[in-house]
Amino acid sequence: MQKLLIFAILFITYITYSSWVYTRGTDRASIMSSHQELGKQIYQEYNCQSCHQLFGLGGYLGPELTTVISDKNRGELYARILLENGAIRMPNFHLSPKQVNALIDYLKYVDANAFTYKTDGK
Ligand code: HEC
Helix, strand or coil: CHHHHHHHHHHHHHHHHHHHHHHHCCCCCCCCCHHHHHHHHHHHHCCHHHCCEECCEECCCCCCCCCCCCCCCCHHHHHHHHHHHCCCCCCCCCCCHHHHHHHHHHHHHHHHCCHHHCCCCC
């Protein structure tokens, strides 16, 4: 009788814990807006990934861009200037202001979803 009781307690604990874990949801990623989607297309069209990495994937001539927007030493304005003018090794693609805005918006999306790339408070 005692064994049955222990089994029942363990079973109920297991069911309760499992349903708690599996209903909480782990996917915190947000949905991409159509403007951000446009930025993603431009990113692919201009082959930005041949020089840059997002989430560690891409070329290594240019810097990692996953958190370029929230980075204390870089940020949106810096990214915008680079996109509008190019730099020594970063080509100037002569992008329209519309394209630049979409690219920045896409980079914001990437940044906002880069949970594992950020350490809290740093
Ligand atoms: C030929 C390689 C190359 C391509 C293609 C390229 N970049 Fe870059 N990019 C660079 C390099 C290198 C830098 C660093 C600045 C420098 O040395 O000129 C840079 C810097 C940047 C920066 C500033 C971030 C930082 O940490 O310096 C942003 C934002 C950026 N690139 C976005 C883009 C986007 C968006 C595209 C596609 C439209 C793109 N790049 C295509 C090479 C490239």
